[in-house]
Amino acid sequence: MTLKLYFDFLSQPSRALFIFLKLNKIPFEACSVALRNGVHLTDEFKTKFNRFQKVPFIHDREFKLSESVAIIRYLAREYNLDNKWYPKDSKKQAQVDEYLEWQHNNTRAFCALYFQKKWLFPLLTGEPPVPEQLQKFEDNMISTFNNIENIWLADTPFLSGNEVSVADIFAACEIEQPRIAGFEPRQGRPKLAAWLDRVRNEANPYYDEAHTILNKMAKKGGQAKL
Amino acid sequence: MTLKLYFDFLSQPSRALFIFLKLNKIPFEACSVALRNGVHLTDEFKTKFNRFQKVPFIHDREFKLSESVAIIRYLAREYNLDNKWYPKDSKKQAQVDEYLEWQHNNTRAFCALYFQKKWLFPLLTGEPPVPEQLQKFEDNMISTFNNIENIWLADTPFLSGNEVSVADIFAACEIEQPRIAGFEPRQGRPKLAAWLDRVRNEANPYYDEAHTILNKMAKKGGQAKL
Structure with missing residues (x-):
């Protein structure tokens, strides 16, 4: 196998990339990186695996690439996806692309910050x-959910139009994350909840596969351990 | 002119996009949006111009697109750039792409936050x-400068290799911004300073054109008014 995906199922973009690869039947070697054990923090990891010491990233023979959105674009070219x-x-x-760029300082930043702080x-x-800091992070996250509900999903069933795309996968993987911290994004948001169900259906069985650990942790209502 | 660029020279990605269009000789109508007057905050602006009420964005006949990085990719396809x-x-x-994705939650976020808060x-x-909050924002920004100096520019004269690219333009436009707030990013960073000079030379005369207002404001050492 020439393509190796390094990932952790507790990382949102790792899940999105895993699902994208599976849905597109791109053959890859799944290389799990257990962030909770700190294996990415060594100098060896920095030199040999990823200079930014994060996941996800790929090695395609000698070519090393990080940044999940850059990776899906690279793979789309290499595998001539359409x-x-x-x-x-x-x-x-x-x-x-418009959503994939927007998300960095919205869905990505705010769901992750809430999850980390809480x-x-x-x-x-x-x-x-x-408490006051956490409230600010929660407010930002909720504001993002409102933007998804009222702007992105205003006129279409999916973020980028009438068809599901990798934008929906990236968004959904971020929005699932605060469930580990005991926050249920579906509650009180029927439009967002219905959209999440649609994305899951379109991306299954890989969506559920990538979210198995998260779903187990979410069941503990914010009391799960690493 | 079918392509309209809506921008404000005090917006970092606006400057980057303006420079990119000029360097690639893509004909466009330059539509200035004075953010300082709040023209983007009206319902009319939201409906007719940009649903996210930010700059930059483009109108290409009927097609509306925001997010600067999505826009450069769209234009690269439409104008068959190589x-x-x-x-x-x-x-x-x-x-x-790897840099353009990385920057959102690094150069973009931290230079902008420092500029806004300071x-x-x-x-x-x-x-x-x-003061304690500002110090945190300054620390984050400096950490980003260090990553640019020690990781991105470790082995190559430009961010993505031996040749200048739009990644360098986006980075430079962000790094110039805190100068308005009286912070000089070149100081004590000879590698970053030399790289900024190289980018400016490669992207001139448009780099200087886009930074005319900023340079005037920076001269006032953090005391400029809007």
């Missing part, structure tokens, strides 16, 4: 979150 | 920044 997940049509692709850092440090 | 600024070669393009918000609200 389907609903990442269309070649210039305007359709631009609409998928659940991950307290678990790692033993210190509870500062 | 040059150093955004190469078609799959691996080279991936390396440019200079913009105090000017708009009359309230000075909280």
Whole structure:
């Protein structure tokens, strides 16, 4: 196998990339990186695997690439993909890209920050979150959910139009994350909840496969351990 | 003119996009949006111009697109570009993309946050920044400069390799921004300073054109007004 995907199922873009590869039947070697054990923090990892010491990333023979969105574009070219997940049509692709760029400082940043401040850092440090700070992070996350509900899904069943795309996968994988911290994004948001179900259906069985650990942890209502 | 670019020269990605269009000789109508006057905050703007009420964005006849990085990719396809600024070669393009994705939650987020907290918000609200908060934002920004110096520019003269690309333009436009707030990114960073000079030389005369207002404001050492 020439293509290796390095990932952790507790990383949102790792799940998105895993699902994208499976849906597109791109053969790859699945290389699990257990972030919870800190294996990515060594100098050896930095030199041999990924200079940014994060997941996900790929090695395609000698070529090393990080950044999940850059990776899906690279794979779309290398495997000559042209389907609903990442269309070649210039305007359709631009609409998928528009979400993939927007998400970084919205869905990605705010769901991850809430998850880290509410659940991950307290678990790692033993210190509870500062309530006012946490409220600010929750407000930002909720504002993002509102933008998805009221802007992105205003007129279409999926983020980039009438067809599902990799944009929906990236968004859904981020929005599932705060469930580990006990926050249920579906609650009180019927439009977002119905869209999440549609994305899951379109991306299954791989969506459920990538979310197995997360779903188990979410069942513990914010009390799961690493 | 079918392509309209809506921009404000005080917006970092606006400058980057303006320079990219000029360097690639893509004809466009330059539509200035004065953010300082709040013209983007009306319902009319949201409906007719950009649903996200930000700049930059383009209108290409009936097609509306926001997110600067999505826009350069769209234009690269529409105008069949294949040059150093955004190469078609799959691996080279991936390396440019890798930076363009990385920047969102690094250069983009941290230079902008510092600029807003140190200079913009105090000017708009009359309230000075909280010193400990500002220090945190400054630390994050400096950490990003260090990553550019020590990781991105470790072995190559430009961010994505031996040739300048649109990645360098996006990075430089972000790094110039804190100068308005009185922070000089070149100081004590000879590698970053030399790289900024190289990018400016490659992208001139458009680099200087896009930075005319910023350079005037930077001369006032953090005391400029809107």
